[in-house]
Amino acid sequence: MAHRLLSGMMNYSDASISASTIAPFLSLEGVRKTYPGVVALDGFSMDVRPGEVIGLVGENGAGKSTLMKILGGVTTPDTGTVIVDGVAHDGLTVEASIGSGIAFVHQELNLFENLDVAANIFFGREPWRAGPLKLVDRARLRALSAPLLKRVGANFSADTPVSALSLAQQQMVEIAKALSIEARLVILDEPTSSLPLAETDKLLDVIRALKAEGISVIFISHRLHEVERVADRVVVLRDGMLAGTLPKNAINHDQMVKLMIGRLLKEREKAAESARPPGTVALSAKAIRTSAYPDRPVDLGVRHGEILGLAGLVGSGRTELARVLFGIEKALGGALQLDGTDLVLGSAADAVANGIFLVPEDRKLTGILLDLSIAQNISLPNLPAHARRFLVSASAEAVTAEKQKRNLGIKAPSVATRTGTLSGGNQQKVVLAKWLAMHPKVMILDEPTRGIDIGAKAEIYGLMRALADAGVAVLMISSDMEEVIGVSDRIAVMHEGQISGILDKEQFSQENVLLLAVGKQPK
Amino acid sequence: MSKKDLGLLILILVVGAVVAIINPRFLLPINLANTSNLIGLFGILAIGQAFVIITGGIELSVGSVVALLGVLFVDFIATRGMAWPVALPLILVLGGLIGLAHGWLITRLKLQPFVVTLCGLLIYRGVARFYTADGTAGFAFGQNFPELEFLTAGRSYGVPNSFIALIVIAIVTWVVLHRSVFGRYLYAIGKNEEAAKYSGIRTGRVVIAAYVICGVLTALSAIYFAMYTRSISPASHGQFYELYAIAAAVLGGFSLRGGEGSLIGVILGTVLLQELQNLVNLLGIPSSLNFAVMGGVILIGVLVDQQWGVFRERRLMLGAARKGAAGAAAE
Numbered sequence: 097m098a099h100r101l102l103s104g105m106m107n108y109s110d111a112s113i114s115a116s117t118i119a120p121f122l123s124l125e126g127v128r129k130t131y132p133g134v135v136a137l138d139g140f141s142m143d144v145r146p147g148e149v150i151g152l153v154g155e156n157g158a159g160k161s162t163l164m165k166i167l168g169g170v171t172t173p174d175t176g177t178v179i180v181d182g183v184a185h186d187g188l189t190v191e192a193s194i195g196s197g198i199a200f201v202h203q204e205l206n207l208f209e210n211l212d213v214a215a216n217i218f219f220g221r222e223p224w225r226a227g228p229l230k231l232v233d234r235a236r237l238r239a240l241s242a243p244l245l246k247r248v249g250a251n252f253s254a255d256t257p258v259s260a261l262s263l264a265q266q267q268m269v270e271i272a273k274a275l276s277i278e279a280r281l282v283i284l285d286e287p288t289s290s291l292p293l294a295e296t297d298k299l300l301d302v303i304r305a306l307k308a309e310g311i312s313v314i315f316i317s318h319r320l321h322e323v324e325r326v327a328d329r330v331v332v333l334r335d336g337m338l339a340g341t342l343p344k345n346a347i348n349h350d351q352m353v354k355l356m357i358g359r360l361l362k363e364r365e366k367a368a369e370s371a372r373p374p375g376t377v378a379l380s381a382k383a384i385r386t387s388a389y390p391d392r393p394v395d396l397g398v399r400h401g402e403i404l405g406l407a408g409l410v411g412s413g414r415t416e417l418a419r420v421l422f423g424i425e426k427a428l429g430g431a432l433q434l435d436g437t438d439l440v441l442g443s444a445a446d447a448v449a450n451g452i453f454l455v456p457e458d459r460k461l462t463g464i465l466l467d468l469s470i471a472q473n474i475s476l477p478n479l480p481a482h483a484r485r486f487l488v489s490a491s492a493e494a495v496t497a498e499k500q501k502r503n504l505g506i507k508a509p510s511v512a513t514r515t516g517t518l519s520g521g522n523q524q525k526v527v528l529a530k531w532l533a534m535h536p537k538v539m540i541l542d543e544p545t546r547g548i549d550i551g552a553k554a555e556i557y558g559l560m561r562a563l564a565d566a567g568v569a570v571l572m573i574s575s576d577m578e579e580v581i582g583v584s585d586r587i588a589v590m591h592e593g594q595i596s597g598i599l600d601k602e603q604f605s606q607e608n609v610l611l612l613a614v615g616k617q618p619k
Numbered sequence: 620m621s622k623k624d625l626g627l628l629i630l631i632l633v634v635g636a637v638v639a640i641i642n643p644r645f646l647l648p649i650n651l652a653n654t655s656n657l658i659g660l661f662g663i664l665a666i667g668q669a670f671v672i673i674t675g676g677i678e679l680s681v682g683s684v685v686a687l688l689g690v691l692f693v694d695f696i697a698t699r700g701m702a703w704p705v706a707l708p709l710i711l712v713l714g715g716l717i718g719l720a721h722g723w724l725i726t727r728l729k730l731q732p733f734v735v736t737l738c739g740l741l742i743y744r745g746v747a748r749f750y751t752a753d754g755t756a757g758f759a760f761g762q763n764f765p766e767l768e769f770l771t772a773g774r775s776y777g778v779p780n781s782f783i784a785l786i787v788i789a790i791v792t793w794v795v796l797h798r799s800v801f802g803r804y805l806y807a808i809g810k811n812e813e814a815a816k817y818s819g820i821r822t823g824r825v826v827i828a829a830y831v832i833c834g835v836l837t838a839l840s841a842i843y844f845a846m847y848t849r850s851i852s853p854a855s856h857g858q859f860y861e862l863y864a865i866a867a868a869v870l871g872g873f874s875l876r877g878g879e880g881s882l883i884g885v886i887l888g889t890v891l892l893q894e895l896q897n898l899v900n901l902l903g904i905p906s907s908l909n910f911a912v913m914g915g916v917i918l919i920g921v922l923v924d925q926q927w928g929v930f931r932e933r934r935l936m937l938g939a940a941r942k943g944a945a946g947a948a949a950e
Contacts, residue, residue: 424816448819462817467810467878476807477819479800487798530818 389593714838
């Protein structure tokens with residue numbers, strides 16, 4: 097088995113040079129897939145050559161997920177052909193997909209945190225020791241895992257528990273798993289969306305290593321700069337159709353964005369323009385200590401009328417700070433002030449009562465209740481205002497929700513629609529709507545545009561700016577460098593639990609943010 | 620009324636009709652009155668349980684609480700000469716305090732509901748037995764409380780007052796569960812406690828309130844049970860009652876994960892359980908098979924419900940796929 101892979105490597109070792117002359121590993125021809133009321137893919141064609149890194153970009157709803165489902169054999173196209181390794185299929189089955197060497201690394205990792213790396217890589221395919229008990233041969237398991245880990249450039253050993261790994265390292269394990277089944281095409285679905293920048297570099301290196309081995313990669317990402325850095329070719333999907341293909345020398349950010357939506361770009365610039373000078377400090381943290389770094393006090397103040405970007409690596413303590421500011425987590429020390437007066441938060445309910453609202457990082461787990469309707473989600477934090485005596489008035493809820501639905505452009509059949517059926521962008525708008533329906537003083541947004549399409553992103557930037565212009569203090573936590581620089585009025589950078597520096601507009605640059613994020617001084 | 624509730628109602632009527640055909644005594648006023656009395660007693664318990672299950676919790680100590688509070692109530696009015704209008708609210712307060720303790724342990728000290736209430740089950744049973752020195756608590760010969768007996772074990776126009784009490788409580792709790800702010804909070808917490816917390820709901824207080832309501836309703840039914848049996852041997856009184864209450868809720872469409880179920884469902888669940896009990900008696904099935912019949916019917920009921928859901932989903936998908944294909948062809 098290993099021998100086959102090795103010979104494959106040799107064949108494809110100079111793939112990047114002669115890629116165009118080699119038959120593609122995968123081709124899609126005129127693939128069409130419809131769902132009730134939606135044409136998800138409409139005569140889509142593309143091909144992937146051995147050892148080629150394809151950047152696949154497109155708005156949410158452009159058809160990327162459907163394409164992935166077809167490649168994974170989870171769903172079959174209505175019409176069109178999928179040709180893998182020279183064999184034509186009307187539709188792949190899951191077995192055929194795996195059998196022909198297509199492997200997926202999903203955005204949400206499927207690892208067992210309580211097991212070690214080797215056990216995860218060979219889960220369900222563990223080598224056995226001889227004997228009737230069929231005990232797992234742990235030594236062999238590790239011996240088999242080690243070369244795979246080396247190939248992905250891992251700096252951890254096979255017996256490390258997965259729970260001790262960083263996100264990028266966990267992704268390496270997933271990729272090692274793909275290598276262990278002799279994958280010839282690895283599809284990475286939004287692998288970097290939750291990675292800090294330094295970790296992202298590692299992942300991009302792994303992609304390059306795969307490429308050098310002649311393995312094809314489809315890299316799906318909303319982070320266009322990363323696509324720019326690693327892709328040999330970019331395929332842009334729009335409304336289920338091929339909007340365009342960019343060869344290596346034509347890949348650039350604006351070109352991709354233009355193909356993806358045609359308009360935009362100006363939206364973020366618009367969002368960056370503040371209509372008013374910042375006012376007094378609204379919410380301030382004085383020597384607040386959180387569970388992330390109990391011994392490091394944080395000092396930070398966000399002013400009325402500004403968008404304060406909070407950058408930093410994942411794990412630098414930003415989310416914990418947000419949780420303390422919203423009263424979900426108790427501070428281990430320090431004090432909070434709201435408009436100059438001391439503030440004690442015993443719970444999120446206290447924060448809400450004081451006009452401090454949080455749009456949390458994890459929309460589906462903490463932002464909204466997927467089983468409730470749009471109207472019920474929006475009224476939830478302010479339910480007594482939607483009730484006569486103590487009975488909920490459905491009509492009052494509907495009135496509030498209709499207004500928010502109009503203002504925010506939430507796309508849904510009605511306000512009685514279950515939020516679980518909405519797209520990510522629309523769900524995020526519901527989270528915003530429930531707070532906008534009240535009167536925010538301080539709005540904290542933790543990764544507000546993660547995993548949502550560019551169109552919805554632009555709208556959310558617009559909303560944040562509108563809030564700031566109305567005098568609300570906006571604190572935006574984001575790991576998306578372009579977003580932080582493009583939208584903020586000031587940027588505070590966190591490093592290992594402390595604010596390592598605050599940048600004013602004229603100091604904004606990716607380099608400065610990065611330097612502060614790793615604890616160095618900006619230039 | 621939801622489709623699920625309607626299905627349950629039809630099942631109740633069909634089973635009733637079959638029993639009535641085989642044994643017409645099923646429809647005798649005396650049998651109906653007895654059965655509806657039991658429905659009243661168990662229904663109040665089940666409603667209390669429903670409040671807890673909605674939040675994703677469980678209350679296992681119900682049977683032991685019925686025994687303990689029953690013993691105390693009888694002791695207070697029969698032996699210690701306490702006036703029943705004093706003893707009754709006192710028992711309700713005690714029930715509320717038990718609920719408060721459970722809720723506090725679960726929300727503030729983060730213990731699991733199953734563990735807390737399982738310990739309660741053991742503790743209250745033990746205390747009840749200790750309190751009477753394992754003897755039986757009962758009324759002395761000729762001891763009478765006419766008003767109390769009328770309210771608990773009496774009848775109005777042939778309808779047991781316990782059943783009327785259930786109807787009144789059901790209406791009030793229906794409004795609370797399905798129309799009030801508090802009810803919405805309960806469902807929100809059951810569906811996703813974290814998200815409810817992030818929406819500014821004081822989830823701890825709401826959950827504690829659910830356990831207090833369960834405690835008070837359990838105390839009320841403990842009084843009804845005490846007045847119905849009139850003598851209580853604390854070693855066996857109320858045994859397995861928590862399971863009747865949980866079974867009624869599950870039959871009525873409640874999910875033990877929380878956030879799902881209707882008040883009408885839990886009442887219908889109670890009715891079906893008591894109907895089955897009655898069926899065992901009337902059809903001459905050995906009463907030792909009592910539990911087996913109940914367990915079997917619950918299992919079948921839940922299974923049918925589940926399969927029906929799967930079937931409906933599949934049909935919806937097929938319909939949609941057909942529509943999509945037709946649309947594609949038309950283009």
